[in-house]
Amino acid sequence: MTSSTSGPAGSVPGLPVALLTDKYELTMLAAALRDGTAHRRATFEVFARRLPAGRRYGVTAGTARLLEALPHFRFDDAALDLVSGFCDDETMRYLADYRFTGDVDGYPEGELYFPGSPVLSVHGSFAECVVLETLALSMFNFDSAVASAAARMVGAAGGRPLIEMGSRRAHEQAAVAAARAAYLAGFTGSSNLEAQRRHGVPALGxxxxxxxxxxxxxxxxxxxxxxxxxxxxxxxxxxxxxxxxxxxxxxxxxxxxxxxxxxxxxxxxxxxxxxxxxxxxxxxxxxxxxxxxxxxxxxxxxxxxxxxxxxxxxxxMYGVGTSVVTGSGAPTAGMVYKLVEVDGIPVEKRSSHKESHGGRKHATRLAKASGTIVEEVVHPVGDPPQTPDGLTARALTVPLVRNGEPVADLGLEAARRRVAQGLRSLPWDGLKLSKGDPAVPTRMISPAARG
Amino acid sequence: MTSSTSGPAGSVPGLPVALLTDKYELTMLAAALRDGTAHRRATFEVFARRLPAGRRYGVTAGTARLLEALPHFRFDDAALDLVSGFCDDETMRYLADYRFTGDVDGYPEGELYFPGSPVLSVHGSFAECVVLETLALSMFNFDSAVASAAARMVGAAGGRPLIEMGSRRAHEQAAVAAARAAYLAGFTGSSNLEAQRRHGVPALGxxxxxxxxxxxxxxxxxxxxxxxxxxxxxxxxxxxxxxxxxxxxxxxxxxxxxxxxxxxxxxxxxxxxxxxxxxxxxxxxxxxxxxxxxxxxxxxxxxxxxxxxxxxxxxxMYGVGTSVVTGSGAPTAGMVYKLVEVDGIPVEKRSSHKESHGGRKHATRLAKASGTIVEEVVHPVGDPPQTPDGLTARALTVPLVRNGEPVADLGLEAARRRVAQGLRSLPWDGLKLSKGDPAVPTRMISPAARG
CATH class of the missing domain: 3.20.20.70 (Aldolase class I)
Known part of the structure; x- marks a missing residue:
């Protein structure tokens, strides 16, 4: 009997993940606890400022792995022992009790993304959100890099099946995530056995x-x-x-x-x-x-x-190795995790700078009646754009976590169908493999000026 | 108190790793058990046919992680349940009892390598060696890619310290290995906390x-x-x-x-x-x-x-992120795991082909009296090259595992010193960042013709 049930999508099921983190997140936490700012309400946003050079779209991936890892983001004794080397008692007490109790919104896994698309928004106290930066980015940057490259290969194959067989060209745990991301993007299966056990990806070879x-x-x-x-x-x-x-x-x-x-x-x-x-x-x-x-x-x-x-x-049938697990020239998606709102105030690094946009945002995608998409609109929450005549609008942002508990369907098969739908929705130019601009422009609507 | 003891270097300490494997290794095993060839004595060799385009040397990394993972390469109930979907009873019985009992030779971790350098040789029955292919290559290909890129950065920094801070641009577990590989290559530390806990890499930020x-x-x-x-x-x-x-x-x-x-x-x-x-x-x-x-x-x-x-x-001081964890344009080292000897007979794919060389091999590096290296010689075991006048010869191949038990010093600090020594041994051209040939040529000495 093959046990191909879809297992947990987290990093390594059941293992604590709290130290898969950059030290500065905890030193910032310590400083913020000391001066009282740690409990301000914060929104961090995950987005890519640009696509890898010449790419026309990206595929959002990593969402399910992050949400399933969240409950394991706890500081056990080994983690606390390490942290005690550089954090004070107040920080230690905070981390010993840590669990994420905030909200997360974002694109469903498998949705296409473009420059500036807010694929994930994390809401909570600064303290509980800031420590998730590295884990969230690691998962989104790697999984999206592989899924985005894999989707191009699926398009290029024109309906012929593809097998992912690049495990040996990637870190042994990254290989499992790569197999999952390639399958999400439309590959038929993978050579990787752990990807079958952990995620239900059909194993082949x-x-x-x-x-x-x-x-x-x-x-x-x-x-x-x-x-x-x-x-x-x-x-x-x-x-x-x-x-x-x-x-x-x-x-x-x-x-x-x-x-x-x-x-x-x-x-x-x-x-x-x-x-x-x-x-x-x-x-x-x-x-x-x-x-x-x-x-x-x-x-x-x-x-x-x-x-x-x-x-x-x-x-x-095609067997694809190195290129898919290394993102075919773009081994990381270049996503960032940026603080965009503090206690309701939009914030951004150097306000004159165009690349970073303060304020909590949602996104809407406009399409023709044929289904072909024409524009990505990123706008303040609760303030969607007007839908021009002849176009349809689809809200992209959905609730993913409420009060620390996942509320979204994290199914890999549904995400896989979403990628296929997304590829069908691209304008013809968007499927070209040659270098070019993003398939559709992103329009950023700034929050209304505050009084 | 900082707990910076050097923990196990394996994939994720204590977790089974047997399914971090390509399915075809187990189907080959099943077929070989059925026709009796599974118990033939085999040697598999890990080497890179070429360096990434324009690179002048590589840094061997992944050795300690592989050796520390070896005892965890066991098929537990979950693994056997999955395998039962496509393997027969004899294969299941073999895997249930599996542990690696063979020998491993290779370059000490941190040693430079060149095209054809036999950085790892795995000896045992075909059955016990064939299943290690993916795990060995995943670890060597990723860790060596990062260490090789990091060593170029260490050289470029001219003695100024470097911090690895690219965890967010890599898979969350790959990030830990990347931090270790960068430290091995001479970085001062890493932002990654788990790398401090697991490997003793100083955490900074x-x-x-x-x-x-x-x-x-x-x-x-x-x-x-x-x-x-x-x-x-x-x-x-x-x-x-x-x-x-x-x-x-x-x-x-x-x-x-x-x-x-x-x-x-x-x-x-x-x-x-x-x-x-x-x-x-x-x-x-x-x-x-x-x-x-x-x-x-x-x-x-x-x-x-x-x-x-x-x-x-x-x-x-330099903080380096994306480029080091993605191998600075070469995210995988391109190493392969090739069967080179069966029951004492050298074997190779298409014997006319120059890239693959049959037979169990060791390597020796020739240097001038000044310490500057001049040639990598890959030769049959027990048949080292003559040392020309004025040159010194150093045997590169050391015993790593005997009867399934590690016998080598796997210390990260020793490996780090080895990289530094290796960089000092390169001819001046070998340190150039511009694209060029390998710093020294590799001479392959074929096994003597068999009677």
Whole structure:
């Protein structure tokens, strides 16, 4: 029985996460407790000032992992012991009792975002909000970077399935989050087993070159070794398996694969060489051998551009590694966690600066009747923009946490559908892989001048 | 009391890590158990075929984390439940009893590496070695990517201290490993508290713009807010603290900082603008105010090139975020885990291919009498190269694990000294930040032809 239930999405389930934090959050807390400002009401906002160079949209990810980690943001004895090295008694008492009791609003996970989109807003005392900065940003920056790159690959694949297989190119825990983010963005599954256990991401994969090399026997030929390996794999996994045919010679490998498994062979995988040319040759060879329904899986340094370049070739599935887990050139989403309101007063660093906008905000997305989006509007809470004739408006900001308790649906499947809907809502230019401006402009409406 | 003892270096201490694995490792295992090849003696080697584009050396990192995680590579009930969905009973029995009992050799952590350097060799049955592929590569690829980038920054800083503060730009657990890797490479410390708890990395940092903004009071001026924030920080942390002076206006910020803390103020931090120009202006202003020993910390999108560009400026410390935790353009080290020997027979994918070299190997580094290295020699075990006149040879490969038990010194401080020694051993060209070839060539000596 496969246990593919969707487990907790937090960092590592059940472990305290409070020290996944920058020291300055606790020294600020200590100073704020001492002068009494710690209990002022604060709103911190997570947003990206800009998209990675040339990107046209981003995919919000990390929301569920953060919300599920929140109850584990507690300072246990080991954490308090460390903190006692630099914090005073009042701060220690505060942290010993810490739990987040505030509210969180934001975009549902999987929603597209653009520059300035307030993907998360955290409300509470300054003290309870300030300590969440690093954890929130780590989760949003990594997961959104992977999901945003993965969505481009899903678009480039034009409906063909993609497998995430980059675990080995990422930190071992980041790999689990990357598998989840890629699946969220529309990948079919991942090689990562922990991602299946923890998040219900379907685990996929069959064999590596090592398995063929393992069947090396002195005095026999490479083709003998390869056939022995294929036979062992088919015996264990059935003819529906995927055989890796490029350990020695691809033409011989394909012939060996069909000779061993028969024309009902599920798939062959090619992991090297000019994948476009090889896919065509292998398709022809498979068809000639009667293996007309045997699929072709390609892998090996694929990114969204290489995937797009293979759209005219007889490729049935892509295996993607390094590029997806490293955000395909943008390994972090560049989101920031900024204090935007204190006791109802909008605040911002250097008020003349255009990049930071004070005040608690919501967002609304305008679209044509066809569903194609035209504008992202970020506006003060309770003051949505007028909807121009012929357009529809959709509120993007939803309640995520109330009084410290998650209130949103954190389901990964729903988030996955949201990404698919988002990609369909983009104007055509927004799906282009070439560098360009964000697919739609963001309009920032400042809070009304205060009297 | 600060509890800065060096904790376990594994993934997340005490947690099982067996599912941080690609599914194909277990399907290969199942097929190999079925046809009896699972018990053949195997050697897998971890190496990088090439360095990231233009890099001149790499820094080996991840060794201690892997060795400390090895005892936790066990299949508990939750793991077995998941595996039962696709593995047969024999495989289940094997995994239920799994523990690694083989040997591991490799470079000590912190040693430089070059293309083809066998940084890790894992020996045992095929079955016990094949399942470690993903975990080993995840740890080596991430940690080495960060350590390699960090070492370039340490070189660029020319002896000035560096603080790693990029936790928020990386997956929350990757951030802990990144802090460790940066410290290993010579950074002074990190903002990350868990890295102090888990690895003994000194935690540093004082405050963010949010703390100044928190002191916003309607009816007062920005300078009043800023002074109130500085006063609170100095009251809590003492005059030796670092005050962040660029929330509103830097000149006013510096004046406020010295007015509040006095000329004994520890440091000011500048996080935006043209850091070189600002550092000069701020130094002059501080000196004029009598704060001649107040240091200047700069941060904000620094990478090794920006750090080098500031060497002529009066900067006392660098805070580095995004670029170090993302490997400064190379977020993964590109290492692979390849089967190189089966029952004493050297094996390799496509024998004509130059990039993969069969057979169990050790490495030796040749240097001039001055200590400057000249060549990396990778050779069959027990068959070291002749040492040319005037050169010295140093064996790089050491025993790391024997019969499943770590036998090497895994100390982070020793690894840190090894990086520093390695950087001193590079030829001058090897320290250049510009793109170029590896600092020394790698010579691969093939195993003697077998009879």
């Amino acid at each position: 069959t064999s590596a070159h090592a398995f063929t090399l393992l069947h090396t026997v002195e005095g026999q030929q490479q083709s003998d070794w390869e056939r022995a390996a294929f036979r062992a794999q088919v015996d264990a996994l059935g003819v529906e398996t995927t055989l890796l045919v490029d350990t020695y010679d691809i033409t011989a490998g394909v012939a060996n694969a069909v000779a061993v498994a028969g024309p009902q062979l599920g798939a062959v995988r090619i992991d090297s060489g000019d994948l476009g040319m090889l896919a065509g040759q292998v398709r022809e060879q498979l068809d000639d051998l009667g293996a007309t329904s045997t699929r072709i899986v390609v892998s090996g340094d694929l990114d969204e551009f290489a995937i797009a370049a293979l759209r005219a070739e007889p490729v049935d | 004082t405050s963010a713009h949010a703390f100044t903004l928190l002191h916003t009071v309607e009816g007062q001026q920005q300078s009043d807010w800023e002074r109130a924030a500085f006063r609170a920080q100095v009251d809590a942390l003492g005059v030796e603290t670092t005050l962040l002076v660029d929330t509103y206006d830097i000149t006013a910020g510096v004046a406020n900082a010295v007015a509040v803390a006095g000329p004994q103020l520890g440091a000011v931090r500048i996080d935006s603008g043209d850091l070189g120009m600002l550092a000069g202006q701020v130094r002059e202003q501080l000196d004029d105010l009598g704060a001649t020993s107040t240091r200047i910390v700069v941060s904000g999108d620094l990478d090794e090139f920006a750090i080098a560009a500031l060497r002529a400026e009066p900067v006392d």
